[in-house]
Structure formats: structure tokens, C-alpha cells
Amino acid sequence: MDRTDRKIINLLGADARRSLADIGTAVGLSQSAVNERIRRLQATGVIRRFTVEVSHRALDESVLVFIQLLLAADADEEAFRRAMARHCDVLECHHVSGRWSYLLKLRFAVLGDVEAFLGELKRAGYIAASETIITLSTVRERSFRDDGDPS
Numbered sequence: 393m394d395r396t397d398r399k400i401i402n403l404l405g406a407d408a409r410r411s412l413a414d415i416g417t418a419v420g421l422s423q424s425a426v427n428e429r430i431r432r433l434q435a436t437g438v439i440r441r442f443t444v445e446v447s448h449r450a451l452d453e454s455v456l457v458f459i460q461l462l463l464a465a466d467a468d469e470e471a472f473r474r475a476m477a478r479h480c481d482v483l484e485c486h487h488v489s490g491r492w493s494y495l496l497k498l499r500f501a502v503l504g505d506v507e508a509f510l511g512e513l514k515r516a517g518y519i520a521a522s523e524t525i526i527t528l529s530t531v532r533e534r535s536f537r538d539d540g541d542p543s
Contacts, residue, residue, distance in 0.1 A: 393438065396421065400429055401439065405534070408442040453499040456530065457506055460492040461513070461522040469493075472518045481509060492523075 399419045403410055412423040412430075419426065433439040463469060476485040476496065484497035500506055506524060513519050 393433075397429060397433060397438075400426065401433065404430075404439070404442070453501055455500040455503055455506065456527040457498050457500070458525040458527070459496040459498065459506075459510070459522055460488075460525070461494050461496065461518070462491065462520045463493040464517055464520040467518045467520075472516075475516070475518075481505070 396419050400415055403415050403418055412426045415421075416423050416426045421429070430439065463472060472494075473485070476482050476494075481498045481500065482496055483499060484495075486495045487493065488495045498506070498509065500509070503526070506526075510519070510522060510524070513522075
């Protein structure tokens with residue numbers, strides 16, 4: 393992967409519907425050359441899918457929280473992982489180092505939904521301890537590394 397591939401990734405990351413012609417102009421390649429590079433990036437797994445960015449406010453999901461949790465000693469960790477992978481409120485679930493076992497990123501409509509989610513985990517016997525961090529605002533949120541201005 394070279395600098396041009398990174399530029400293409402950044403352009404698609406900013407707008408996945410951007411035309412091949414527009415990308416080609418920005419990186420100095422023909423449409424067919426851009427198309428071939430995108431196909432190669434997909435084939436090698438660098439680009440996994442094309443997606444949309446939604447307004448969480450418009451969806452009434454303005455409460456963003458991070459929950460650090462320590463699994464209970466007798467918790468079924470594989471069952472926990474499966475539950476988090478399919479739970480509709482869990483945006484991200486990361487196995488982490490340090491005091492905590494996992495870090496979760498979640499969005500909710502109201503703050504009370506956080507308590508309900510934690511109650512669900514407690515009833516399932518997953519939690520020994522947890523710490524919830526409520527975001528006040530988001531300065532930057534991305535799903536890929538941006539190497540700078542692609543143009």
C-alpha cells in the first residue's frame with residue numbers, strides 16, 4: 393500500500409459515495425486505475441465495507457458512554473463476548489489490559505438507559521465492577537486513521 397492508496401482511503405472515508413472521477417482527479421489517476429486500486433484494497437481486506445455516517449442526535453441517541461468493566465470471576469467470558477457482539481446498543485467492545493477486562497462504547501436515547509444496560513449485565517452475572525464515563529461532547533470521532541489532507 394502506497395501514499396496514493398492512503399489518499400484514496402481518506403477520500404472514501406470522508407465520503408464513501410465520492411465518484412471514481414473525483415477521486416482520480418484528487419490523486420492524479422484515471423477512473424479505471426482508481427477502480428482497480430479500490431478493488432485491490434477490498435481484496436486484501438484493507439477496505440472491508442462502505443458505510444454511512446449517521447446523526448445520533450437525529451436518531452435520538454445523544455447519550456454516548458464508555459463503560460469499563462471487570463468480569464466476575466465466575467462469568468462465562470465467551471458468552472459475554474457473544475452477547476456484546478450482538479447487543480444493539482453496543483457500538484464497540486474491546487478486551488483491554490490493566491485493571492479492567494473490557495471497554496464498551498454505547499449510545500442511548502436517555503441516561504436512564506445506561507442503568508438499564510448495566511442492570512442487564514449484572515443480572516446475567518457478568519460484572520464484578522464497572523466504571524461509566526459519560527461524554528459531554530465529542531471533538532473528533534473517526535473509524536480510520538487520517539494521514540492528512542488527501543488532496
